[in-house]
Structure formats: C-alpha cells, structure tokens
Amino acid sequence: MKNVYITRVSKFLPNDPVDNDTMEKRLGFINGKTSKARRIVLRNNKIETRYYAIDDNGDVTHNNAQLTKEAISGLCDESFKAEDIQMLSCGTSSADQILPSHAAMVHGFLKNGNLEINSPTGACCSGMNALKYGYMAVKCGEVENAVCTGSERISSWMTGTIFEEEIEHLESLEEQPIIAFNKDFLRWMLSDGAGAFLLQDKPEGDLSLKIEWMEGYSFAHEMEACMYAGGDKQDDGFLKPWSEFPTQMWSKQSLFAIKQDVKILGENILVKGVESLKNAMEKHNITASEIDHYLPHISSYYFKDGLYNEMKAQGVEIPWEKWFMNLRQVGNVGSASIYLMVEGLIASGKLKKGEKILLSVPESSRFSFAYAYLTVC
Known part of the structure; x- marks a missing residue:
C-alpha cells in the first residue's frame, strides 16, 4: 500500500460575501414578508457572511458543476495541468x-x-466520501493522483x-400563509x-498533509431522517419520496425544498457524533x-459548547485552543465546509511539520459521521 498525501488545496467562493442584513433581499422574500425565523436562526448560528x-438581481452566476470546476482549476498550474488528473471524485448534496451524475x-x-x-451523494459527508474514494484509489496504487471535491449550490x-x-x-385553504419552520430554518x-x-x-512542495486514516459511521439503522x-x-417517521406524490403536489408542498427536523437534530447530533468520534x-x-x-x-455555533461538553462527558475532550473553524466567515457550505476549513488552516500559517490534524464531519440527514487523521509533512 502506498502513502497518500494532500499536496494542493483550493477553494472557490462565488461573488462577493453576503452579510446578514442583505441575505434575505438576495434570496427573495416569501409572500412579500420578512421571515420571523431569520433573526432567531442567525443569532444562534453566528454566521456573519x-x-x-x-x-443582486437574483440571476444565477454559477451552477454546482461550474463552482466545482473553478475550485479544481485552482489546483492547476504549469507543473500540474487538468490533463494530468487521473481520477475525479466529487461529492455534493445539491447536484x-x-x-447525469455531478462528477460527470x-x-x-x-x-x-x-x-x-x-x-x-448524501449531505455533508459526501465531500468526505469523495475524499475517501480518492484516498483508497491512490493508496492501493490504481492511480498516482486523484482530485477530490466537496461543493454546494444550495441558494x-x-x-x-x-x-x-x-x-x-395555503391561502386557498384559508390557512396561515407561513412556511413551516423546518423549511425556513435552513434558508x-x-x-x-x-x-x-x-x-x-x-x-x-513545502507542505503536504499525509492521510493516516479515514473512518465513517452511520446510525440510519436506528434513526429516522432528520x-x-x-x-x-x-x-x-417514514420518508415518502417525491415520486409517490401526485405531480400537482410537488410545488404545493414544496417537496424539493430542503427541510430539517430540528427536534431530532438537537436530541441526537452531538451524542451520536461524539460516540462515533470516540469509536x-x-x-x-x-x-x-x-x-x-x-x-x-x-x-451553527449554537452547537459548539454542546459538542465540547459532550466530548468531555464521554472522555474525549479536545481543548478549545486546538479547534479551528471558519463558519463565521464562509457560512455552512455542507460537503465543501471541511475542504474550506483545511484551506483556511493552511492559509493561516499555523501548521508545523509533524503536527496532527483531525477532521470531523457530521451529517444530520440520517446521522452519518466521517473522520480523517492527517500528519503535516
């Protein structure tokens, strides 16, 4: 088996950063009214941009595949061209x-x-699953290099x-024309x-990250969709797919909107996450x-203290000074978030040869968790 190294990292964030005061204008109001959930959610998640x-006009500037292509282009130069890529592994939850498939x-x-x-496919873990596929392919010698990505175009x-x-x-049924919190929350x-x-x-080059191991865990056998x-x-708790609904209900129930069962999320994401981390x-x-x-x-930063306290309770406490996050600046980019964190940590100049990095990615869709352990070379 060969060793596997992350030798180059790249990111692509489209357009200018959007702050909390302008985000609703950019996404568009629902029924011409501001969201009652927006300020509550933003106060808890502490995302600023x-x-x-x-x-600004609401026109699409990039699709998901185009965002991914731009990030990959950032890996390339005269010494490593796109034509040199031997494998392409692309994870996303918003193809x-x-x-055809996202990678295609x-x-x-x-x-x-x-x-x-x-x-x-999947949610946040799809980026780590893309990484693991490339990692295994290089490790067993099928290819000498692989490009792995995580990306989202969820807006x-x-x-x-x-x-x-x-x-x-809803108005025709004489019901309150307000979108349920489980849909509004994730906006x-x-x-x-x-x-x-x-x-x-x-x-x-001057800095590479050796992948020592990767692990993944799913709790779907005991948890319903979140x-x-x-x-x-x-x-x-049964998840009825869009294909089993009459077509006229697809838009009447916003079946293709992304939703979150916040009660199940709060009760399980930290406990299951630390359980899998400990494993x-x-x-x-x-x-x-x-x-x-x-x-x-x-x-969300809402979970930060809870995660630390749960780690402490289960005997795997990692001190605050070792934590690195950039959620406040780039937002929650799902499967791409861990890639953006690694890029941000490298750009910070904090890394020293021989140091160890633990990547930790939860996925609340039906409670999956992925980990990677890296050595700075």
Whole structure:
C-alpha cells in the first residue's frame, strides 16, 4: 500500500460575501414578508457572511458543476495541468440535476481527457466520501493522483420563488400563509461554494498533509431522517419520496425544498457524533493529546459548547485552543465546509511539520459521521 498525501488545496467562493442584513433581499422574500425565523436562526448560528451563486438581481452566476470546476482549476498550474488528473471524485448534496451524475458534469466542464469519475451523494459527508474514494484509489496504487471535491449550490433551492405556489395553496385553504419552520430554518444556514484537494502518492512542495486514516459511521439503522429534500416525512417517521406524490403536489408542498427536523437534530447530533468520534479514536489508538488541530464541521455555533461538553462527558475532550473553524466567515457550505476549513488552516500559517490534524464531519440527514487523521509533512 502506498502513502497518500494532500499536496494542493483550493477553494472557490462565488461573488462577493453576503452579510446578514442583505441575505434575505438576495434570496427573495416569501409572500412579500420578512421571515420571523431569520433573526432567531442567525443569532444562534453566528454566521456573519456567506456566498451565493446568484447576483443582486437574483440571476444565477454559477451552477454546482461550474463552482466545482473553478475550485479544481485552482489546483492547476504549469507543473500540474487538468490533463494530468487521473481520477475525479466529487461529492455534493445539491447536484444540478438527478442525471447525469455531478462528477460527470464537472468532467464535462473540465474537458481534460478520459479518466475515472466518482459521484458520492448524501449531505455533508459526501465531500468526505469523495475524499475517501480518492484516498483508497491512490493508496492501493490504481492511480498516482486523484482530485477530490466537496461543493454546494444550495441558494437556488432557498429562493422565495420556490415557495410561491405553496403559499398560494395555503391561502386557498384559508390557512396561515407561513412556511413551516423546518423549511425556513435552513434558508438562513446554508451557503454556496466549492473546495478541492489534489491527492498524490508522494509529498510535494513545502507542505503536504499525509492521510493516516479515514473512518465513517452511520446510525440510519436506528434513526429516522432528520434533514431531507425531495420527499415529505409522515407522522410515523417514514420518508415518502417525491415520486409517490401526485405531480400537482410537488410545488404545493414544496417537496424539493430542503427541510430539517430540528427536534431530532438537537436530541441526537452531538451524542451520536461524539460516540462515533470516540469509536474512531479508540480504533486507531489515539488520544486528544495526539491532536494538534481539530477541525469540526458544525452547522451553527449554537452547537459548539454542546459538542465540547459532550466530548468531555464521554472522555474525549479536545481543548478549545486546538479547534479551528471558519463558519463565521464562509457560512455552512455542507460537503465543501471541511475542504474550506483545511484551506483556511493552511492559509493561516499555523501548521508545523509533524503536527496532527483531525477532521470531523457530521451529517444530520440520517446521522452519518466521517473522520480523517492527517500528519503535516
């Protein structure tokens, strides 16, 4: 088995950063009214700026595959061209279409010759799943390099126009024309962007990150869906897919809007997350003292203290001074967030040779968790 190194990192964040005061104007009002949930959600998540692939006029500037292509282009120069990529592994939870796959569309924009592609789906863990596929391919010697990405273009799922027919339907039933909190909640949480890693079987340049191991855990066998799109959850927890609804209900119930069951989220995301973290650390026989930089993807600063307290309760406390996050500046970019954190940590100039980095990514869709342990070379 070969060693695997992250030798180059890149990000692409579309357009100018959008602050809290202008984000609703950019996304569009629902029923001409400001959201009652917006200030509550923003006060808890503490995100100050985020990025949208839509301009001031509401026009789309990039689709998801284009965002990803731009991030990959940032990996390339005269010494490593797009044509040199041997494998392309692209994770996302917001692909531009059902078919073709996301990686196929990215490859189409790259136009860099024949190569293997892989398209993990899901939510935040899809970016880590993309990384693991590339990691395993390089490690077993199938390829000498792989480009892995995480990306989201979620803004177009959250614009006010998405909910117009549902509002009209509610009014026709003489019900309050207010979007349910489980739909409105995520409008103030999510952002657009893409991150990319180049993996190679040898270190390169002044700084590379050796991937020591990766682990993934799912609790879907015991947990119902928490975050979902393209369906609606029934009273018994069963997730009924869009394909089983009459077509006229697709827009009347905003079936393709992304939704979050916040009650299930709060009760389980931290407990299951730390349980899986503890499992990964015990499996690989590492302790908190062997982690120099901890990069936890969290959707909101609301969970930060709770995560720390749960780690302490389960005996895997990682001191605050080892934590690194950039959620406040770039927003929650789902599968791309961990890529953006690694890029931000490298850009900070804090890393020293021999240090260890732990990447931690939760996914609330049905409670999955992914980890990676890196050495600075």
